[in-house]
Amino acid sequence: MSDKIKAMFEDFVAGRVGRRELLRDAARFGIGASAAGMLLNAAQTRALAADYDWKAHQGKALKVLLNKHPYADAMIADIESFKNLTGMSVTWDIFPEDVYFDKVTAALSSHSTEYDAFMTGAYQTWQYGPAGWLVDLDEYLKNPAKLAPNYDWDGILAGLRSSTAWSGKPGDALGGPGAKQWCLPWGFEVNNVSYNQRIFDKVGVHMPKNLPDMLEVAAKITKDAGGPYGIGVRGSRSWATIHPGFLSGYTNYGGKDFEVRGGKLKAAMNSPQSKEFTKLWVEMIQKSGPKNWATYTWYQVGTDLGAGASGMIYDADILGYFMDGGDNKERGHLAYGAFAANPNETAPTANVWIWSLAMSNFSKNKDAAWDFIQWATGTDHLLFGARKMDMVNPVRTKIWEDPEFKEKISKYPGYLEQYTATAPKARIYFTPQPLFFNLTTDWAAALQQMVAKQVPVDEGLDKLAASIDRQLKSAGLG
């Protein structure tokens, strides 16, 4: 009987039988849910191991550097699968996001061999890659001897694959000619509106259609909701203030960060489109944002939504998703919508943040680290993360089509719809260049000054553009 059961799960993994048939047959054999999960996991491990020598680095020890995040939680929950598959051991250090990238920079800049692989965002690779700290993963992706046959690189969303590859030449398009694959996408987020349906119903407002409408809806919530403020967006003096809702809306208004002319960059933050958008954005925060907006990071924006302290947020869709679970007071009251800020545009232009995995160039176990990375970004682990844990948004198209995941995500009103509406134009809208963090932090600082009315928007943006042009020139980029 055990052979029959094994064969049954192997048929499912190979796609020869469907989920419904598997459940029916499992029930016939009297297999409970947890036993079925275990058997499925074992079948997947055998299937993976069938066509690729996963045991090639058996006995080796890897160490990875992780940010405290649901993706990391999912990886840790499934790490036994990797250990069983490869015979390697894995340890990790986890740091909160506030200090995580400083730790990564310290480890890499000191050429430390401690970590073999680490979590990163695509923007960070614009610093780490040209500095020579990362391995170009094309070395593995384009080598059939080192790539598991069922890895399915093309199964990762095309926009994400290109967004994590760059030539290193400032201004060159992501994924363009000569681009190096600095990291592999692991999970990602698009920026849209997550809102509190209970508060919206109480006040009698609807999901905003565009930015001018968002100003009105947010103002009405602040005025009539009896405590909650209208709109949560990030505001700390950090690059992280610029990349979510702000840049998504800014792009929708036709704003660009830089003009690329003859291989040189020129700041474009003071274009008419930029000024038009920024004026509305600043006014929105002044009238309906959190009082201490200038200290708001991902955490504050999210927890306010989950606690019912804000009516809506314009930030990562997954932030709203995470706030719709656990012990959050507003669990079950949240809804999601795609958002095109510009009244003249119908489709959103969401800037994306991609949590990815990269390999340290100073690792002593590069081939073993590659096996870890391809396992962690492979279909089986990501399917586990999407089904059993909070690994949204999945980077693989196949997982978006998985019935179990679809069923799970359908419980979040409008989530799948906002994703579907946003996906076609979702990508990184920043111009890749190595001064990304200086210049976007300056941008955030300028926004803070405008919101605090220290400087009018027009003047603030002109000053910002002039300052950025000076820095670009000084670095030989402008």
Add this chain to the structure above:
Amino acid sequence: MSESAEIALHQRAGVAASRGARLLPYALSLPALLVCIGILIPFGTAAWYSLQRYNLAMPFTRGFIGWSGYLDVLSDPDFWNTVEVSAIYTLATVVLELLLGLGIALLLRERTRLNNIVSIALLLPLMTAPAIAALMWKLMTNPGFGVLSWIVGAFGLTNFKWASDPNTAMLTVVLVDIWVYTPFMMILLLAGLRSLPTQPFEAARLDGVPGRFVFFRITLPMLMPYIVTATLFRLLDSIQQFDIIYAMTQGGPGDSLMVFQVRAYLEFFQYTNVGRSAVLMMILWAITYALSNVFVKQWLKLRERSHGAQ
């Protein structure tokens, strides 16, 4: 053993003993020398980096640029904003902590059981890591649920934004600094006060000298070496402030709290601009060196005067 051999042996022992005596001072100072070298290696490295164009993200641009990095920083308006912000922060924290610390020390001067308990309780903030203190204050000043926001709200300041407003951000971080470090001033000055000779005060009491005269003409001058020492410590610490400001606002809103250490930290860890970060640190070193020189000279003068008085 012949007599001549015995003499030779004694001579050799004598030479060895005198050589040992000559080397002893060097051997004793060897640990200090090693520590000094240990300190100078990173210092020398930073000085060397400050003379280079060195951004980790652009390794191809690395090269020796001499004083250009310094000139570049000194001609940047943002740098002068940093100088101004650092000066205001240092002056405000040191002066207020000195006045408060002195006031509390005077109140606790008598060795009573209550004073002993109070002086220990007052030391508690000093035992809190400044970054943790900053996070506590961040919660207490939260406009939604912070206890301090509630208190100022009760006085009509319902829209007080604390560290989120450029107009009140400096006040907020200065308050946190005062909360953490006033006990440091207090404990040094209290130790000074309690070690002062009692005779001048007894004589003044017998002569019926007014309290204000005693404070300004006897207590303060005698306490001055302690005041200078405590001020020097706090001054050097304040001008190098990082943790409170970074934990609360990362130098914002805008550039309103962009002190030296925060700017240097951001330049290195977030912008990977090693050269510029090193320039800022070297300038900060020069400032602290000059300030400590002035204070140490002042302290030596005061010590000489007090020794002369004895």
